[in-house]
Amino acid sequence: EDKVVQSPLSLVVHEGDTVTLNCSYEVTNFRSLLWYKQEKKAPTFLFMLTSSGIEKKSGRLSSILDKKELFSILNITATQTGDSAVYLCAVIIQGAQKLVFGQGTRLTINP
Amino acid sequence: ETGVTQSPTHLIKTRGQQVTLRCSSQSGHNTVSWYQQALGQGPQFIFQYYREEENGRGNFPPRFSGLQFPNYSSELNVNALELDDSALYLCASSLKQGPDTQYFGPGTRLTVL
Numbered sequence: 025e026d027k028v029v030q031s032p033l034s035l036v037v038h039e040g041d042t043v044t045l046n047c048s049y050e051v052t053n054f055r056s057l058l059w060y061k062q063e064k065k066a067p068t069f070l071f072m073l074t075s076s077g078i079e080k081k082s083g084r085l086s087s088i089l090d091k092k093e094l095f096s097i098l099n100i101t102a103t104q105t106g107d108s109a110v111y112l113c114a115v116i117i118q119g120a121q122k123l124v125f126g127q128g129t130r131l132t133i134n135p
Numbered sequence: 136e137t138g139v140t141q142s143p144t145h146l147i148k149t150r151g152q153q154v155t156l157r158c159s160s161q162s163g164h165n166t167v168s169w170y171q172q173a174l175g176q177g178p179q180f181i182f183q184y185y186r187e188e189e190n191g192r193g194n195f196p197p198r199f200s201g202l203q204f205p206n207y208s209s210e211l212n213v214n215a216l217e218l219d220d221s222a223l224y225l226c227a228s229s230l231k232q233g234p235d236t237q238y239f240g241p242g243t244r245l246t247v248l
């Protein structure tokens with residue numbers, strides 16, 4: 025069965041800290057990995073990764089994929105209280121367009 | 136804002152009732168997927184519609200059914216509601232032959248009493 029596991033499940037840090045969120049996967053036929061941020065309801069798209077070793081960057085957020093070791097990380101530097109959210113990792117399998125999600129990491133940034 | 140809209144925002148039903156949730160996809164997108172997100176969990180895939188046909192289904196019973204209309208909007212119907220159906224229902228739109236990114240609507244929070 026296709027599986028996506030995120031760690032940690034919950035993380036509390038102070039404003040200005042740097043955090044690393046982890047996502048590992050075991051799927052039959054990997055196609056791409058996506059990161060989403062969910063604050064209240066709608067998950068909002070952050071990154072899509074398909075190739076190993078190529079970092080995607082957007083402001084203070086960056087992400088990289090390792091297809092050999094089957095994981096991805098999401099880094100957030102100089103965290104702000106507005107970064108508080110649940111971060112979801114999802115994988116798309118070849119031949120199917122459904123997203124297989126991990127359980128999410130709840131990130132809390134304290135001022 | 137993704138341009139994906141869902142209605143209603145919140146809904147309260149009792150066990151055994153039926154419910155219909157609606158989704159309008161982003162302009163230009165021809166595929167709609169539905170997900171169920173229980174509290175504290177990641178979203179779980181229910182099914183996907185493309186060109187008005189079901190195009191893949193997750194591990195949900197037949198009392199979960201759907202429709203897609205010619206304008207690519209979609210409905211999710213749930214019959215014989217159970218307490219465990221209480222969840223956030225998310226709809227996501229995408230382009231069948233496009234990139235893998237799916238764009239989510241704000242969701243419908245369903246409470247079954």
